[in-house]
Amino acid sequence: MYYQYLNVYFSKKIFFLITIFQSTFSSFGQIESNKIIDSGNGTPLSNVIVINTKTHDSVATNLNGYFKILNSGNFLIKKRGYQEKVVELKHDVYNIIQLSINPSELNEIIINSKHLPKKLKRATASIHIVSSKDINRSNHINFNNTLNRVPGVFMQSGALNTNRITIRGIGSRNLFGTAKIRAYFKDIPLTNGTGETSIEDFELTSISRIEIIKGATSSIYGAGLGGTINIIPENALLNQSSLNTELSIGSFGLIKGSINANFGAKKNSFKVVYSNTHSDGYRENNEYNRQNFNLLSNHFLSKKDELSFLLSYIDLKAFIPSSINENSYLNSPKSAAFTWKQAQGYEDSKHGVFGVSWNHQYSNKLKQITSIFTSFRNSYEPRPFNILEENTTAFGIRSRLLSYSKVFNKNLNWTLGLELFKDNYKSRTFDNLYETIPIGSGSIEGDKLSDFKEKRNYYNAFFEANYEVSKKTTITIGLNLNETAYDLKDRFPFSESNVDQSGKFKFKSVISPKLGISYLFSKSSSFFTSISHGFSPISLNDTLLPDGQINTNLKPETGWNFEIGSRNSLFNDRLQLNVALYRLDIKNLLVSRRTALDQFIGINAGRTQHDGLEFAMNYKLIQKTSFLLSTFINYTLNDFTFKTFIDDQDNFSGNKLTGVPSNIINGGIDLDSKFGVYGNINFQHVGSMPMTDSNSLYSDSYNLTNIKFGYQANLNKKLKLNIFFGLNNIFDEAYASQILINASSFGGNAPRYYYPGEPINYYSGVNLNYVF
Template sequence: MKKTLVLLIFCCINSLHSQSNISGIIRDETSLTPINNVTILVLKTGKQYFSDEKGKFDILSNGTLEFSHPGYESKQITISENGTIVISLAPKVNKLQEVLINSLSIPLQQKNAIEAISIINKQQINRGNNLELHPILNKVPGVFMQHGTLNTNRITIRGIGARNLFGTANIRTYFGDIPLTDGNGESAIEDLELGAISRIDIHKGPSSSSYGVGLGGTILLHPDFSLNTPVESSISSTIGSYGLQRNVATVKVGGKVSNLNVIYSNNRSDGYRANNTYHRNTLTVTSSLEAGKKNHLSLIASYIDLKAGIPSSLDEETFLTNPRQAAFTWGRSQAFEDVAYGILGINWTHDYHTSFSHHTSVFSSFRNNFEPRPFNILKEKSNTFGIRTRIVGDSKIIRKNFNWTIGGELFFDNYNSKTFENLYEDFPIGTGSVLGERLSDLDEKRNYYNLFLESNLEFTPKLTFNLGVHLNQTFFEIKDLFTNNEDSSGDFDFDPILSPKIGANYELTNSVIIFGNIAHGFSTPTSAETLLPDGEFNANIKPEIGWNYEIGTRYQLFDNKLYGTFSIYSLRVRDLLVSRRTEEDNFFAINAGKTTHNGIEGSINYQLYQSKQKQLLLSFNGTINDFQFDEFIDLDNDFSGNDLTGVPSHVVNIGLDYVTKKGIYGNLNFQQVGQIPANDANTVYSDGYELLHGKIGYQNQIGSHIFYDIFLGANNILDNNYTSQLQINARGFGGNAPRYFYPGLPFNIYGGINIKYRL
């Protein structure tokens, strides 16, 4: 009996000594947001543990642990010694409503949001050639990206930004916690390397108080981090029609508490049109570090070197008969842009308590551009610096869950632009642009501050209210360094703008959620729009102001085989900024009216077939737009009641995705786009069109370390002629017809291979 008791005690002591004291944190793989209430199962004993509110855990165990949470792929790791670890869970493709969003403000599951949010995950980003962003964004209800060339794009959300003459405006964009929107309110996200992005969150409408309240909404690009993964390197090569070449090299090193990702890409294209070459090199570095149990550091750096020709838009006759031609003067001057662009951001997170944390980011960027155009040659330089900080807390109010964030953002943008004569007409054909005398030299300081407060109150287990307020003030200071003509120097400070919002989310059943919000937003004029044709400041110019009213639903039915969203909204905008051209290269802005943006958006996803070996997913999303000028009088022209310029009447996408366990995969997407008004008078429209895109591939491995992916894709399989972008309100000069149309690519293919080595 004594021997048995001694043996039992010995076994218990030995068992305790064989166990390991494991602590750590569990995060979303893409956003790095801590995930609470993750189930930690000890497979040997069947005992369960759970992560706390900050995703942290501290257990005594050994052997293999399994980490699982709704909406995420389960992960198993084997424990052999004491230590601290970081676990990253990947979102499931068909359970996006469970995925955490708002990682940099108030983390919550997507299903609990009070606004329409679309999430594009890594699998969806990889459905195309990984170079072009527009096939990805144009599958999102309410979002439409026009793409004249690889370097000429315009993104609109719910019609906002469609009237911007050049590029994307009135939409806030961030890469991690780094603002990509410049001091003029313009963004260029198409130049970033898609391979460095793990997820894209799109908040539609001015309802994201913590990220700014652009009238169109906010686009959040999540950098790709690698946590608790082995050393991995990969090389990818793609070739395609019209001289497309894309080569990408990646190195990832992920430890228990730190990681480093380095990705380099080289992208080339001869282009479909004359004067349409494209060459872009990018280098992106991301890294994160768990500095103890209370501190987390992350770094994001990206450098882009881009040179691309500018063929510009075509008149209707040339568009129909010779779409490969460049616009005459743009081809003759061999117009191009040569851009060097870099961004750097460092983020520090400190957990004071399980329910109280502090997040601070410091960021900087530079952009240099040399751009010969037929009417002048532009040289521009900009440098930005800023800081963004916020406190996030979880509290109780009358025994109700209450989480909140309060913070601010300071942004300083120094910009210089010089223009010079382009003397190309004085030289033989084929010479291209020639630098002449200086025409202008402007220094601009474009600064703003944002202050924000946002909170969620769980009124009942099924009903949550969201309240937010955002305060912005923008300042322009212009120094004219070349005063041969009018002196454009001066200061222009806009009045502070207060933007409130209120929203609610109600869980009608376990499978159906309804939400709604009322939110205020604005868009300030660019510094160029504050100047009158004589160079004087327009003291009467005002920001565009809008109110968004929205109600919608998210649903998951039939054992999650059917899921999607549906939204109805009305966005009312006043003091509409209208660009009035005075000559080919000069324009100014006026506040000339009101617009109403009424729309319906919806998505349906259905798992047609699913087994352990394969799955087939059918998806449908659609947008119906009813955007009109309520009041719009410009000089003697009354455009009231006309359709809003530059926005399609509707967009419909139908897609099929096929994946097998053996590595075979494929997707097919059919898109139908309605006609688009090309001018405010609605006398010219682009025709509606249909596009069919597809991609097939095969993934497998050689041994236990080498993985490969071979793929082949095709765009515009139906080989339809279509307008990929409109130059709205184009005017003809010198007796020439207006040039409204950018031709889209005809049928084109691409293919390649990705080889990955993992230790």
């Protein structure tokens, strides 16, 4: 009843606000003949210069990306941060023009991660853009090669379906998967009701770019101490139809095929992407099969209304080799954990996301964006200790108003919105009888062990405003209100050995403010500082005690993020230099204490302090008409400690945070040429990391070097060929690609800390693109 009341209350409030602003701005400004938008996120681009190539007359787009021409002809479209484009326009026809970002001028692009479009260099938070060029530096199989080049971000990958992402150390204590980091796929949440996130199954070739907000930024995105990952799918292109096919092969039985079809008219476009990926895997019990299907359509219904549809479906079956002990890691890294090999453990899941977004322009100063979404995930996972069956369905709505106005003749832009989310989670476990049948038969389902149904709800009401105090100074303020609740129903028959674990758990409302300031020293250099608050919800499993009762004394982890930074584009944009220094202070540290082989309880055990430095540099070594040679280096320095950490009789206060490397260095050289040859070489150094809370055991540091080169050519006016070859870990370094922290030993067996990384391996492929 409480959430029904909230839903109705906030829906009425939003409708009331919309009605007020409709009447306030009822006198619409003139909508011009043409519009220019960002091809990735669809954001209207202001101050774009449109030049008639014959008369050299020019005009600039207004705040909403509109411009008007008096005569037909060919026009050159120019804006810093974007690639130039020549288009043919007619003065009496409404045209929508899409511009692609220029990866060498990222500080100048318009970001939309905070819902208030602005240049990256004027942002008051640490935001990193992963462009399509960054994604194409390696193969299109695994996210970790891409994300690990981002300062402050570290993705461990034990297998294609076994990953953990941390941002500024947040999420490192989650044993399996990614937590305390929010993710969105075109405004659709990928994070479930307990704060767990999975992005590794998405098709990389369907992604235009990734915008990563680092640190607690709750004023817009709610629960997420580490930050937010915004995945922006590759938009369907207008006025163009094309077919793109790619086939890749590689080591360990890798074979992947994909088809990317684009159908675009003047106001409607459709993009369909299908891919099929198979790998035998480097290790035993490591086979991987995944099919992806994506559909994205954009429809410009009128000069005021835009509608987009997004559908994503993933069908995955991946076997699980799991972690191994030190002896196996050093002497037989290909081996799977003995019990996982005997049970032939695997994950079989189907995952779908569907969303509709409506963008309505009330006037030149006010617009509304509303997204309605639903998703499902069904999975079946035989493990040695039991068989887990899960079914999740989710739905929600995210709506916001964006206003552009002036106060005291200074620009004031603000957004006000609400996100409502609800998911229903059902889980059952069964006895695994693999030990009672002949070896090699795999898992066999036995008696039911548990049966739960869980309802998870939250809402985020948020507000953020940017006020340009002067041409150089912008102040950002934000506020988020979150409330989360769980309702658990134990559907297993009760007995003396099985207590009823049904119950409800509701957090107190959490208010998270933010204050940020950015200052432009010049057109090419800026400074920013911010203070922001965030939190991460507790999963219902953490609240359950062994006797079946819910621990109502648990508190969610909360934290304050303090940072300063600078963004610079120097020497006529030849050098891009960004740096950030931060402190993230987390209290009510939530610890999962193991009580049995597959049993954990949650406790609040203390406080952590995350101090860090992030540095990113890109430099154009040689810039000629025919080719470009550039280099980059990213550096992350982590000083993360337990300020207070008492777990039962153990006092770990003052120790280093578990599962995070001391430093990470990424560097590389890129070559692009007009005559078709391209390539890159990438180097990564990962420092040692503590594997136990006592800091008695550390992983070894390691260095990886990858290389990729290729050739692309226009076979004719419509057909383009691209062939490529790559080598990963070219010096055949032995390393652990993922660590299981605080691994315990059972039955006299050594603890299993290590997921071995792949030795030297290759991939190769061919890509054909045909434009109709």
